[in-house]
Amino acid sequence: MLSYRHAFHAGNHADVLKHAVVVQLLDYLTQKDKAFWYIDTHAGAGLYALDHAYAQKKSEFETGIGPLWRAAANGQPMPALLDAYLEQVRALNEDGNLKHYPGSPWLAWQMLRDADRLRLFELHSTEIQVLRDNFRGAGRKVMLYDGDGFNGIKAILPPPPRRALVLIDPSYEDKQDYARTLDTLNAGLERFATGIYAIWYPEVQRRESTQLPAQLKRLPLKSWLHVTLTVKHPVAGGLGLHGSGMFIVNPPWTLKAELQEAMPKLVELFGQDGGAKFTLESLDG
Numbered sequence: 001m002l003s004y005r006h007a008f009h010a011g012n013h014a015d016v017l018k019h020a021v022v023v024q025l026l027d028y029l030t031q032k033d034k035a036f037w038y039i040d041t042h043a044g045a046g047l048y049a050l051d052h053a054y055a056q057k058k059s060e061f062e063t064g065i066g067p068l069w070r071a072a073a074n075g076q077p078m079p080a081l082l083d084a085y086l087e088q089v090r091a092l093n094e095d096g097n098l099k100h101y102p103g104s105p106w107l108a109w110q111m112l113r114d115a116d117r118l119r120l121f122e123l124h125s126t127e128i129q130v131l132r133d134n135f136r137g138a139g140r141k142v143m144l145y146d147g148d149g150f151n152g153i154k155a156i157l158p159p160p161p162r163r164a165l166v167l168i169d170p171s172y173e174d175k176q177d178y179a180r181t182l183d184t185l186n187a188g189l190e191r192f193a194t195g196i197y198a199i200w201y202p203e204v205q206r207r208e209s210t211q212l213p214a215q216l217k218r219l220p221l222k223s224w225l226h227v228t229l230t231v232k233h234p235v236a237g238g239l240g241l242h243g244s245g246m247f248i249v250n251p252p253w254t255l256k257a258e259l260q261e262a263m264p265k266l267v268e269l270f271g272q273d274g275g276a277k278f279t280l281e282s283l284d285g
Contacts (some may be wrong), residue, residue, distance in 0.1 A: 007218045010048035011061030012051040013270045014244035016068060017229045018169065018200045020085040020262065021246045021255075022104050025196055026111045027084060035115035036163035038108040039156065040182065041149030042170045043120035045130040046105040050098060061101065063231065063238065067096045077263040104124075104167055105131070108140070118142040119156055121149030122283045150184045158192035163256040166192075170199040178208035178237050182215055185249070203243035205234050216247045217283075224253040225282040227259050229266055233275030242275070256282050 009015070016080065029036045050061050059066075072078055072086055073096070088107050092100040102110065105120050120142060122128040128146045135142050145152050153166065168184055170177040178201075185197055200213050213226060230243030250254065263278035270276065 003059065009060050010103070011050060011065035012241075013229060013231050013266070014202065014241065015103075015199075016064040016266065016270075017084070017227070017244055018198075018246060019088075019102070019104060019107055020081055021198060021227070021248065022107055022165075022167065022258075023085045023088055023111070024081055024255055024258060025198060025248070025252065028117075029163065029165060029196070029238060030111060030113060030252070032163075035113070036164055036165065037107075037117045037119055037156075037159040037161065038112060039119045039153055039159070039164055039166045040105055040108075041121050041153055041166075041168045043105045043122045043127075043131055043144075043149075044124075045127050045134065046102050046103045046109075046120070047092075047134045048101045049102060050101050061273075063270060065098065066100075067103060067220040068241065068266075071269055078234075079258070079265055080101075081258040081262040082265060083127040090121060093246050104169070105196055106134070107134070109138070110164075112141070114141075117139070117159075118144070119153075121145045121147060121152045122149050148243070148259060150180045153184065154191065155189050157195070159195075162192075162194070164192065164195045165196045166195055167200070172202055172204075172209070175206065175208050178212050181212070181217075185216070186219065189221075189249070194250065195250075196248065199247040199249075201247070201253065202241050202244050203228065203230060203245060205237075206239060212251075213245060221249055221283065223282070223284055224249050225259075226254055226280070227263065228273060229263065229270070229280045229282075230277050231267075232272035233272045251282070252265055253284075 122131050225248045228245040232242050234242045267276050
């Protein structure tokens, strides 16, 4: 299914959760001198204009980065995890006006060092062209793959430096994406058991969505961390997005405490009704 364009949803509450976690994982990996790869199975366009018609159509950024940006600008103190994420968004909006939003590939581009590498997959014919335009002139540090990231990452694991963050974040518009996510993680772990894998998924009223976390936990993993952010009660009989989750395999030991501090602030800023909440659980190796 190739109808999905992330520009319609850029900067929403699910993006904030995903990208705040990604920033922390990248920061952790950059603390050691040894190089690493950032690998994204569904890179999208990489960079988004919040004043473009796509983003303005539903203004979903007003459920996420919008209120967070304004709260920080008004002097509200931010937990360290959110402050680090906001620092990366500010790098794109140096005049203080929120006009541009970085997707995961652009966050990685901003944070990676000379020896680190980006490997980005995108199947959508329009998105891959925009991704190419956004990374034009990036040189050998970035390699773009026009194709299916589920299958594609198998050929590049393990990465030469034996260090990597692998983000698996399909749209899940096709319900087969849930099973393919599990299969891709399993295949990745067989090739590269020590990598950090971050799996994003939506909270929607679909059986596959509610079953995915339990299926992930049943995998033979030494350590994992699972965080969810729910912003409202599910709409009766609907498939609308009411939250999202991140499941991290081989997480940094510091991440749970950072999320424990940050998640109440996201519930406060993004909560739309009495159903707003977060969950945080882990298995330590």
